[in-house]
Amino acid sequence: MKKYSYFISALMVSALLLTSCGNQNGNGGSNSALASNNAEKVYVAPGEQDEFYAFMSGGYSGNITVYGLPSGRLFKEIPVFSQFPTSGYGYSEETKPMLNTSFGFVPWDDAHHPDISQTNGELDGRWIFINGNNTPRIARVSLSTFETEEIIELPNSAGNHSSSFITENTEYVVAGTRFSVPVPQRDMPINEYKGNFKGALSFISIAPDTGRLNLDFQMMMPGFNYDLSHPGRGKSHGWFFFTTYNTEEANSLMEVNSSQNDKDFIAAVNWKMIAEYVKNGGGTKMATEYAHNVYDEHTHSATSTMKKEVITVDPTKVPGAVFFLPTPKSPHGCDVDPSGQYIIGNGKLSADLTIHSFDKMIAAIEGKKFDGEAYGIPILKFEDVLAGTVKSGGLGPLHTEFDDKGNAYTTFFISSEVVKWKLGTWEVLDRQPTFYSVGHLMIPGGNSRKPFGKYVVAMNKITKDRYLPTGPEMEHSAQLYDISGDKMELIYDFPTHGEPHYAAGIPAELLAPKSKKIYRLDDNKHPFAVTSPDQAKVVREGKEVHVYMSTIRSHFTPDNIEGIKVGDKVYFHITNHEQDFDVPHGFAMIGQNTSELLIMPGQTKTSLWEPKKVGVWPFYCTDFCSALHQEMQGYVRVSPADSDVPLTYTLGE
Amino acid sequence: MNTKTFVTGLVISFLLLSCGGKEEKKETFNVDRKKSTETIAETPEPNNEVPASQRITLEDKGVGQIKEITLDPVINMEMAAAGEAIFKTNCTACHKLDKRFIGPSPKGILERRSPEWIMNMILDPKLMTEQDRCAKDLLIEFNGAAMANQNLTVEETRSILEYFRTL
Numbered sequence: 001m002k003k004y005s006y007f008i009s010a011l012m013v014s015a016l017l018l019t020s021c022g023n024q025n026g027n028g029g030s031n032s033a034l035a036s037n038n039a040e041k042v043y044v045a046p047g048e049q050d051e052f053y054a055f056m057s058g059g060y061s062g063n064i065t066v067y068g069l070p071s072g073r074l075f076k077e078i079p080v081f082s083q084f085p086t087s088g089y090g091y092s093e094e095t096k097p098m099l100n101t102s103f104g105f106v107p108w109d110d111a112h113h114p115d116i117s118q119t120n121g122e123l124d125g126r127w128i129f130i131n132g133n134n135t136p137r138i139a140r141v142s143l144s145t146f147e148t149e150e151i152i153e154l155p156n157s158a159g160n161h162s163s164s165f166i167t168e169n170t171e172y173v174v175a176g177t178r179f180s181v182p183v184p185q186r187d188m189p190i191n192e193y194k195g196n197f198k199g200a201l202s203f204i205s206i207a208p209d210t211g212r213l214n215l216d217f218q219m220m221m222p223g224f225n226y227d228l229s230h231p232g233r234g235k236s237h238g239w240f241f242f243t244t245y246n247t248e249e250a251n252s253l254m255e256v257n258s259s260q261n262d263k264d265f266i267a268a269v270n271w272k273m274i275a276e277y278v279k280n281g282g283g284t285k286m287a288t289e290y291a292h293n294v295y296d297e298h299t300h301s302a303t304s305t306m307k308k309e310v311i312t313v314d315p316t317k318v319p320g321a322v323f324f325l326p327t328p329k330s331p332h333g334c335d336v337d338p339s340g341q342y343i344i345g346n347g348k349l350s351a352d353l354t355i356h357s358f359d360k361m362i363a364a365i366e367g368k369k370f371d372g373e374a375y376g377i378p379i380l381k382f383e384d385v386l387a388g389t390v391k392s393g394g395l396g397p398l399h400t401e402f403d404d405k406g407n408a409y410t411t412f413f414i415s416s417e418v419v420k421w422k423l424g425t426w427e428v429l430d431r432q433p434t435f436y437s438v439g440h441l442m443i444p445g446g447n448s449r450k451p452f453g454k455y456v457v458a459m460n461k462i463t464k465d466r467y468l469p470t471g472p473e474m475e476h477s478a479q480l481y482d483i484s485g486d487k488m489e490l491i492y493d494f495p496t497h498g499e500p501h502y503a504a505g506i507p508a509e510l511l512a513p514k515s516k517k518i519y520r521l522d523d524n525k526h527p528f529a530v531t532s533p534d535q536a537k538v539v540r541e542g543k544e545v546h547v548y549m550s551t552i553r554s555h556f557t558p559d560n561i562e563g564i565k566v567g568d569k570v571y572f573h574i575t576n577h578e579q580d581f582d583v584p585h586g587f588a589m590i591g592q593n594t595s596e597l598l599i600m601p602g603q604t605k606t607s608l609w610e611p612k613k614v615g616v617w618p619f620y621c622t623d624f625c626s627a628l629h630q631e632m633q634g635y636v637r638v639s640p641a642d643s644d645v646p647l648t649y650t651l652g653e
Numbered sequence: 654m655n656t657k658t659f660v661t662g663l664v665i666s667f668l669l670l671s672c673g674g675k676e677e678k679k680e681t682f683n684v685d686r687k688k689s690t691e692t693i694a695e696t697p698e699p700n701n702e703v704p705a706s707q708r709i710t711l712e713d714k715g716v717g718q719i720k721e722i723t724l725d726p727v728i729n730m731e732m733a734a735a736g737e738a739i740f741k742t743n744c745t746a747c748h749k750l751d752k753r754f755i756g757p758s759p760k761g762i763l764e765r766r767s768p769e770w771i772m773n774m775i776l777d778p779k780l781m782t783e784q785d786r787c788a789k790d791l792l793i794e795f796n797g798a799a800m801a802n803q804n805l806t807v808e809e810t811r812s813i814l815e816y817f818r819t820l
Contacts, residue, residue, distance in 0.1 A: 579802070
């Protein structure tokens, strides 16, 4: 019976495969010789490893997913802004403070643009940064532990979208607000937006040794929408560029009302000048409230501090620091080429790309050739700063990345394609379709001074028929193109989790050797850690009970606990005594109103349990850890609130 | 194996029976059986008469990076103290001095195993249980509870060995 159904399924699958091959219109690389060649390019044999890491934002999952290229294999999901029951992130007592904000505990966010730390404009692989768009936050993730180490909230911001991009020596991570809001927030009519709302651009400094974040200053810009941004590099290092839309300052039916002006702006900000101004006492201290959450790898615990003040800078008070570059048609992506000479504005309602020249911009500023001003900020003349236009023939350009051979690659959302063009001549060299409606694209190092131009990944918004249907909701599709030759070749297609807006790629050899394998038990500074099993104990403090527990394959110490009462708050502080790579232990307690814990070797994590029912209740290890994993369990005896059962804890007695 | 399945089946049937409502029965449930060691003894293999934990294999240096070490006749007490501390943190979850626990007690181990074997076992238990006969048999004798690799250095392992000499 079973065999027959297998046979039938096999037949059906073959039939489907054959049929679908016939339907690809030559776009899917189904031509047999070409296809087998492409298969070799993406085939990473069992036991072999990928050439690149790709860190994709999870969009509304709030997290980062880690993939291998060229295989498209998913390695890990790193929890950042969202509670993650798989590991207990945001559920464990140690990590709950990571999700604290001035609005209280916010267990989710919308993660958009990851960016890897750089030295001299080249990827250095120390950290990856990502923005939370909804409740404005910036996170720093360690690229040795692959854990979120720090989250800083941004006051005065809303829709933290033109973020989180870093300057070429990782001096600052920069975060611009997409939605302008009243600053400070106050009760006022919405339709008095124009002229009253502000757009905050936040500059968060990064300590070179620890990566520690500090909100250095916020520039209070006119109330436009600051959409995307990128730093200058090389000759333009010291500047930052932000695309804007809604320079109309409309507050309703934005779909129409924000698209009235023929040109919006790219804001060019000389952040070095402003940082100097602030360092010398410039700017205004403003009372506000924002959370700063830091996770310590040695105590395995996070702390949350509420900050009360921020320095704001009025751009008109720092002459020569901020200019507007007129850019057509509501520009979205704002990308700077590896030399730092060209600033590309992708006018999303246009067919063409606008390329500004950094040299021309400086000349225009020096020649004071202004074309009026907006709220006191000088506007440069479009013709004076324009380097060229790419006449692409596509529709809806969004984002541009670069290779190491002087080429640029731009996505076109409306016409669903990637277009390759030449920097300097603006000539279109190639175009390939995407499936479908591509947003960002990513070349490893493609927004740095040193791109690794072997692959480009196109991240699409719409999947439709690319994979087996899974109900109305489909994971987004990504397409991998080989860009080592003159023409781009579509070589692979794989689903991605959540909505990867942007991604950051890096050669595996820069990260893999320093990826942490275990936390050393003798480095464990957690206040409730037990570093040898004879320290295991259970301590009652009124209604709070602290269980100091250790685990190793395959038992908990202690595994029998009595004397717990209904109404207690029981904290299980569990230290994993393994010191071997990839041997976590899990912990789960029946009826617990929280998630499991997954505890890495040498780590301590804490789970809260509030027993509600009298009885004998089991707990167990959730991660299949050894041949005796099924035996890895224990019992807690829960007595009535007024009982006098003595507190005891044992193992093997 | 079949015997075990059969026994398990029996246990399950009993459990099912006990579900029939005699909740107050206080007698401890008991099946007269001896598992693993005896089951294995029914399919005898050569050299298997003596349980691995009691075998003397002083000639066997084990498999791994430690090929040959010479012990000074005098125990280095400072090294032994360091070894004791490392043992306490990394090993006592499974090895107790006064009894057989998850694994055997290290007491008297130098009368049964060579210093090289002991160090190789600590440094790479997976390799040892795959390739060393005695280590493999020990794993079976101790319920299949695989010894954890605690990622100790050769120096740390050597100091544990010195500590074992004091026991």
